[in-house]
Amino acid sequence: MTDEPLLRVRSISKFYGNRIGCNDISFDLWPGEVLAVVGESGSGKTTLLNCLSTRLLPTSGTVSYRMRDGAFHDLYRMSEAERRFLMRTDWGFVHQNPSDGLRMTVSAGANVGERLMAVGQRHYGDIRATATDWLGRVEISSDRIDDQPRAFSGGMRQRLQIARNLVTGPRLVFMDEPTGGLDVSVQARLLDLLRGLVHELGLSAIVVTHDLAVARLLSHRMIVMKDGHVVESGLTDRVLDDPQAPYTQLLVSSILQV
Amino acid sequence: MATPLVVSEVCKSFTMHLQGGIRLPVVSDVSFSLSAGECAVLGGPSGAGKSSILKMIYGSYAIDTGQVIVSHDGNLVNLATADPRTVIAIRRDTIGYVSQFLRAVPRVSARDVVAEPLIARGEVLETARGRAEMLLERLNLPERLWDLPPATFSGGEQQRVNIARGFITDHPVLLLDEPTASLDKANREIVVSMIDEKKKAGVALLGIFHDQDVREIVADRIIDVTDFAPGRKAA
Numbered sequence: 001m002t003d004e005p006l007l008r009v010r011s012i013s014k015f016y017g018n019r020i021g022c023n024d025i026s027f028d029l030w031p032g033e034v035l036a037v038v039g040e041s042g043s044g045k046t047t048l049l050n051c052l053s054t055r056l057l058p059t060s061g062t063v064s065y066r067m068r069d070g071a072f073h074d075l076y077r078m079s080e081a082e083r084r085f086l087m088r089t090d091w092g093f094v095h096q097n098p099s100d101g102l103r104m105t106v107s108a109g110a111n112v113g114e115r116l117m118a119v120g121q122r123h124y125g126d127i128r129a130t131a132t133d134w135l136g137r138v139e140i141s142s143d144r145i146d147d148q149p150r151a152f153s154g155g156m157r158q159r160l161q162i163a164r165n166l167v168t169g170p171r172l173v174f175m176d177e178p179t180g181g182l183d184v185s186v187q188a189r190l191l192d193l194l195r196g197l198v199h200e201l202g203l204s205a206i207v208v209t210h211d212l213a214v215a216r217l218l219s220h221r222m223i224v225m226k227d228g229h230v231v232e233s234g235l236t237d238r239v240l241d242d243p244q245a246p247y248t249q250l251l252v253s254s255i256l257q258v
Numbered sequence: 259m260a261t262p263l264v265v266s267e268v269c270k271s272f273t274m275h276l277q278g279g280i281r282l283p284v285v286s287d288v289s290f291s292l293s294a295g296e297c298a299v300l301g302g303p304s305g306a307g308k309s310s311i312l313k314m315i316y317g318s319y320a321i322d323t324g325q326v327i328v329s330h331d332g333n334l335v336n337l338a339t340a341d342p343r344t345v346i347a348i349r350r351d352t353i354g355y356v357s358q359f360l361r362a363v364p365r366v367s368a369r370d371v372v373a374e375p376l377i378a379r380g381e382v383l384e385t386a387r388g389r390a391e392m393l394l395e396r397l398n399l400p401e402r403l404w405d406l407p408p409a410t411f412s413g414g415e416q417q418r419v420n421i422a423r424g425f426i427t428d429h430p431v432l433l434l435d436e437p438t439a440s441l442d443k444a445n446r447e448i449v450v451s452m453i454d455e456k457k458k459a460g461v462a463l464l465g466i467f468h469d470q471d472v473r474e475i476v477a478d479r480i481i482d483v484t485d486f487a488p489g490r491k492a493a
Contacts, residue, residue, distance in 0.1 A: 030343055188364035195363070217363065221342045235317060235342040242319040246275035253276060 004066060006031050006172060006204050007052070012061035014047050020228035021047035025061070027223065027233070031171070034198055034205045036219035036236065038212060038251070044228035045208040046176055052206065053093055053174045054083050065172075088118040092165030092173035096180040098157035101164070102149045108135060108160055109145040115168050134163040138193060155186035159193065166197060173198075175207045179214055191217050212255060216240055224248045260329070262352075262430045262462045263292040263315070268324030268338070270310055271488070283488030284310050288324065290481050294430065297453060297463040297476050302483035308466045309358075311483065312433045315464070316355045317345040328352060328431065350378050354432045356424030358439065360416040362409040368394065369404045372422040379427065386426075393422035397448060413440040425452055432456060434465035438472050450475050 005028035014021035022044035029035055037045045050056035052063055054075050064072040068090070075083065087093070095101040102111050112131040121127055132142050138159035140152075149157050158178065165173060178194065179187040195218055198205055209215055215222050215236060222239050224232040224247065232245040243249045268288040274280045285307040292298055300308040313319040314337075315326055321338040328335055330352045335344060349355075354375070363371070372390035377383060394404060397418040403411065408419045421437050434453075438446045446469070453476045456463060467473040473480075 033343070192363065192365040220346055234320075235345055237318045238320060238342075238345075241313065242272075244273075244320060249275050 005029055006066050008064045008072065009052060010062045012048065012051050012058050012063065014051050014056065015059045020044070022051065022225070022228045025230055029204055029206065031204055032202045033221065034207060034219045036215035036222040037206065037208045037225060038210060038215050038222055039225035040210060043225040045225055048225070049174055049176055049206060049208045053091070054087065088115065089168050090170050090172065092170040094161055094165055094173060094175040094178050096177035098149065098154070098161045101161045102157060104150050105148055107146045107148055108140065108152070111149065111160060111164050112167050115164055119168050130167060134167050137197070138163040155182050155190065158182060158190055162194065166201065169201070171204060173203055173205045175205060177209055178207065179211065194218060212240060212251065224251065260294040261291050262294055262329045264327040265290050265315065266325050266327070268314060268326060269322045270307070270314060270319065271322060285483065285486040286488040288486045292431065292462040292464055294460045294462050295457050296478045297457055297465060298479045298481055299473055299477040300464065300466050300483050301480040306483040307486065308483050309435055312355070312435050312464065312466065316353060316433055317349070352429055352431060354424050354427055354429035356421055356432070356434045356437045358435045360408055360420045362407060362416070364407060364409065366407055367405050368399065368408045368419050371408060371419055372426055375423060375427045389426055390422065393426055394418070397422055398445060414442065414445070417441060418445065421449060425456070428459065430461055432461050432463045434463060436466050436468060438467065438469050446472055
């Protein structure tokens, strides 16, 4: 186990004019750790995720990432090219809507292969073999490799997006409501798949979700947000079994029992 | 004798913010310690706070005041103030827990549910699965169920999966929340002998057993939780 975090977040704030997106958020993310960010719509979860993943410039605060050489780099002091390289190789970003993360008009195999080419692979046979392997790992049959994602169901598209993100062996994956638009049985399959992959690959992940069951299943630790602020944080089962903040108690007590 | 767990002056209450901030005191001034190789049983009526004490020790309930000191990886760690990452490491290596109900994960087979704690500790998949099968066999879970996710199992079957999962590792501290509640006599006896083996191996056990027969056989000592009732000190 390493004794240094992978990501250090210090006092991140984002204001939209006078409105708060997220305010003064600090935490460390450790290797192999899955952090869930929960809260209702408009609580600032996605703003936070975007500020951490360099998709949105924060108003203030710092985010530093431990590169593979062990040195911490401030994300907002890197060049645009360095950030883009990080995003394409060492990081993944799984969007709620797969069409935001996939190229819908190229084949499934090319969607996965594109990330490999970004890290310098050029051998067509190798790329295709790796793509086939990854489609299998996300339970897409290999005879669909030449089909475009347009021809896939929502659940398949989401699994393809995951394969595209994980093929380069990233160390950190951001996920924005990864099971959001899927029906329950498809969700269960995706969650099980994600849970297995995260564990097997030792990934760190930050998962934004409004679904506490998803947080319970996937995360070690969670942050509860309301109106741009963190109202509670801690070990996932501690937050869910013994919520302290009034808002967390409301969230937990609002879950419908089946 | 080694003392892997010391609980001292622990207080716990729940504040119900949605009910106008009512404060429900649960326990106060909980103090006891556990020795290696003994099984202590928390006694007292329902609602006395027995499960809450187990959950505080496991870290799934917050501790208001007081300390829970556990010997973890050669150091003494206070669980009341430990960060989530430390609690996760303690659960992986030091404190095991058999909960009352199994929290089933869709699509994960009974065998893998049981093997998981060993795999988390770095055991080879095949070895972990082999150990899991041995335990499931011992607990008389029919082999045709091993490949199935336990969500659809009966209460007793789920509980046996849960027990196997809790007993598969050699954690020095094991917490048991009514592990025999929905088992028949034959299976209860098996669990009793498994507890006995844990004791011989030097594991410190802390349990809740409503079943008096089982309690009388396994308990080396009863800790009366009503001694920790809030307000008792004032009286």
